[in-house]
């Protein structure tokens with residue numbers, strides 16, 4: 098029997114209105130790896146994630162997730178094993194729900210609470226909120242929370258269903274530097290859990306790529322520009338080519354910081 102991949106995308110293209118949004122995408126994610134997906138606006142990241150979650154179908158190629166090939170599996174069952182935290186989820190939540198209710202709604206991966214939570218679920222929700230430093234916010238209305246607190250609550254919510262794959266779609270958008278670093282250390286803790294989910298972290302910002310992300314995929318105009326070990330992908334040459342501008346890159350605390358080279362004074 099062949100190796101079971103967490104994600105196995107082969108030769109995937111997706112065409113809409115004459116436009117090829119994804120072109121010949123190949124991407125294999127193995128157990129034990131955590132990946133960053135990096136791409137500029139409109140590069141096709143959301144389209145690719147929609148495919149991984151079974152919301153869109155490729156025009157060409159095959160998609161398998163957690164060892165199940167799409168087309169041969171019940172997608173509702175599959176989606177219970179996949180957590181997807183994105184800003185579009187935020188707008189679907191009920192404004193008056195408390196942080197605890199939002200987290201509990203993740204048990205069945207529903208928006209809002211339709212079944213009565215068990216004592217065990219309440220305990221797990223409290224534990225997750227506590228673990229992410231949001232214990233005191235348990236009874237606060239979700240709408241009153243800061244952006245950083247909301248993101249933590251949404252990630253806790255996704256973890257309630259114990260997903261095997263967790264997609265974090267630009268979780269640091271709108272966060273100040275302190276809130277961003279707090280959220281990133283929480284993400285590191287999730288990545289380090291031995292039985293935790295495989296993480297896919299989507300971002301435009303290279304400095305958010307944490308050491309726990311062993312692999313990085315650069316997506317450009319619907320094509321995989323480069324995919325592999327993060328240390329091999331985040332080089333001055335690769336990133337300058339990817340962003341189409343000469344860049345300097347500096348490694349510090351296991352992370353990568355890019356900048357434009359200083360301009361030479363005109364002589």
Ligand SMILES: Nc1ncnc2c1ncn2[C@@H]1O[C@H](COP(=O)(O)OP(=O)(O)OP(=O)(O)O)[C@@H](O)[C@H]1O
Nearest residue numbers: 113114116118136137138139140141142143144145
């Ligand atoms: N259903 C659709 N029909 C037609 N075009 C689409 C559809 N979905 C996406 N597109 C187009 O495909 C391209 C890629 O969009 P996508 O949302 O996947 O990019 P993205 O990398 O997630 O961008 P961003 O970082 O801005 O969210 C865009 O040009 C978009 O307009």
